[in-house]
Amino acid sequence: MPESPSPPWLRGLLEPAAYPHATGPIELRETHISWVLLAGDFAYKIKKPVNLGFLDFSTLELRRWFCTEELRLNRRYAGNLYRAVVPITGSPEHPRVSGTGSAFEYAVAMRRFDDAQLFDRLLDAHRLLPEHLERLAETVAAFHASTERATAADHHGLPERQQQAAEINFTTIHPRLDDPFDRTRLDALWAWTRAEFARRAPLLEQRKQQGLVRECHGDLHLGNIVLLDGQPTPFDGIEFNEDFRWIDTMSELAFLAMDLEARGEVALAYRFLNRYLELSGDYPGMALLDYFRLYRAMVRAKIAQLCRDQAGTAEGKAHWLRRYRGYVEFGLRLIKGKRPFLLITHGVSGSGKSHLTARLADCLSAIRLRSDLERKRLAGLAAEAQSGSGLGDGLYSAAMTERTYQYLAATAEALLAAGHSVIIDATHLKHQQRLQQRRVAERCDAAFLILDCQAPRELLRARVRSRAAAGTDPSEADLAVLEQQLAQREVPTEDERPFVVTVDTSQPQAMEGLPERVRKFLESIPGMAAP
Template sequence: MSNGSNATPPQSELLAALRDPAIYPWPVDAVEVIETHISTVFLAGDHVLKIKKPLDLGFLDFSTLERRGWFCEEEVRLNSRLAPDWYLRPVPISGTVAAPEIEGGGEPLEWGVLMRRFPQSALADARLDRGELPVNVMDGLARVVAEFHAEIPAAGPDTDYGTVDSVLAPMLQNFEQLRELDAAGADPAVLDALEAWVQTQGEELGELIDARFQGGFVRECHGDLHLGNIAWHEDEVIVFDAIEFEPYLRWIDVANEVAFVVMDLDHRGAYDHRHRFLNAYLEHTGDYGMMRLLRFYAAYRAMVRAKINGFMASQAEEGSEARQAARQQVTAYMALAQGYTQLRRPELVITHGLSGSGKTQVAGELVAAEGHLRLRSDVERKRLFGVAPEERRDDEPEAGLYTPEATERTYSHLEGLAREMLEAGWSVVVDAAFLDPRHREAFRALAEELECGFRILDVQAAPDVLRERVRARARAGADASDATVDVLEHQLADYEPLSGDEAALAQVIRTDD
């Protein structure tokens, strides 16, 4: 890319000219303009033109034309990974400030990014506000993000992206910058307390942060994954506007990325969406180890949004409604960050029931209602033995993946995962048959050891209902369960109800209807 001179005319004159529909070399009836703290976005006909503001904010530097041109290239490269049909190319803007030419000849006055346009009403945050974002869209988002994380490169051992210092640097910078923004109205005492917590957590989690870097979990992520950068359009999840301006903000632990979605949904009170997304992502990836870090990163993400609203408050006129609204958001995000510093006593819940009884749905309802993390034995058994969840197995009862040895290994694995999440302060529901009282006792003992709450969801249905459900599920072939009617009959022959002391801890749930 030839960027020409670093000298640039006052950008405000150029931006004013770009409001004219006649400027664009494609059909445009009207131009809608959106201002962010770092960009000006022109919605023009079927396309979007995004211009970077000539700013140097420390964490980004768009101060020269050359740098803006380079970052336009980077923006297209990075966003083509998740939205290849929507990001088109970097475009030079030449001519004069009064009569600019998009992709014209001559030396560029400015650079922009050209994109295809989707309706603003398709943005996930706008849809959520209108009550038009179905919870099951979170399944699609989790799949997109999980597959993206699996495909992108991991940071090499010669980089310092995964070090504790590189993780803490942007976190601590948030506090420094908020303190300098008088217009943000950030409470100094809250800032001090949060900063001290972040530093303490950095020390306590340092070994885990390093281990995850060594394990390949630090990758070239999106970096800014919140609902304003996600759209649901024509049944497609579109993730856009990845961070291009600072590698350290996108070369991050995937847990850091997931935490941004979680935090944003928490901030909006969309807890059912939040629980659905997080559980679906964990089920896709099996990366339950991230849960020890999720609150740490969620608090960081809340402070990122607090800082951005602080910048917006500073850019707004004193006494304006815009400044007041931004200040309120600063306070709200800081309160959310404080919430992540407070642990609650977790609960361990296990299911009990035959194949086809509806354990998975009941566990899913607990996820939606109370935010438990779900461990599905059908999924984790296959992951443990290197089998894809959707791969159908026709093993006979007590054969293949279902030998007594394989079953013991599966329950031991589930217990280890449950322990890890409970110790990190997360409530867990283990979706498994738990027909063997030894397995139930092991999990009950785990809850007692960790001083957690404990419940059994005893899920029941009539045998004929169970048989029909198992047949229907096998015909559909869309579930991780491999249970057949033969497996069910084997279970029915050996079935024993819960003992008396277990029944006292159980909630019986009939699912016949």
């Protein structure tokens, strides 16, 4: 916690008499830009009178305005948390919250919640689950789909403004470093950021034209998400700087992914990313993920340095320096990169491909493409929609199948070219379909493997019947489709055998050990590091 001089009236707000409701013991918390008072069922957030360049709370009128903005913006996704902007009146000796008379300060009044339900606390307690990240991804995807979009005519999200925000991180940090070793490491990240921006600026501009710059949360890290009434709820979004919230949606995802990865929770990061991508289809944006992940790591590094400045003890300063260096270490690992891989599945409906690939995507830090979802997206249908297509026609005609596989190959190639490993969940029953994906891997210098999923026929039939009865899976395959697949499938050829990893999905032990088998297979390929 930063330790900085506080105004005299803040002490008065530690007294229950300052509030219009019962409080019990009052707790004061502090960040580098605000004080938060926890009083009974409410929390009151007061902005510090600071000007840090990227934010300006230096006057009362500015603080009042930004309190109003904070309320407006955060009610978009946390309306049950944010209550009102309230005046602080009275005198510095006897302040009153929501009192009468002239205000000498303002606060944002919020519903108080249990800190143990914050995502960072849940993670520390080993209680943050994959399903929490999936539900959060659904919340964020729905929010991004509905929030206001920048237009081609406005200044929001222009590539040069994005890079300016990235530069601010470095220019804020650099003069605060007193160790030449720290400066050298920061300079390496700064140089990479400039080079990557030059490489990605056309894509940033294209995405602005496409409406993918939106009024986002802007500060989506684990400490700003709470499990509220069982629902993952973002809060405390950016109000103080338009450029920090009018951003490419991929920048929003990158912050949470970075925060999880920097804490060693890579599998949870990829569970979040994959669920969001399934819903949004924004695979082209993944070419920007590394640029934005480093940008977000430097945001946290900058805050660590600001907190170090405000720390009043040597121990406090050392704590924040360690935090800063942790984000730098993450950045250095990120820019080093590694050779990607392409894993495709081979197997009929009901052979367990989707179950296995969901787990492998988490364990192996890969982006998963699902043919059943992408086929429907290409047809303009929701994942859960039933097309009513018959065997071999409509959504499942030969032409639509060809179009789907072409899309999967093109999307995988773009992801691999951007440095991301890819898993394609599709039947790949034809040799030509598998060869198409193998050629993609070769063009991208990516490792390639085929996951051959097998199960006894009666189990396949039982799974297909059960899935159809549930009606919750994107696949519309029925028993007739299964029988056709079994009759027409082309087993891997001799020249494909070196790339095949076979798994009997009727055997739980085989499925449990699969991630390690795949990892060892990849490690045996020259130039591949452990995923």
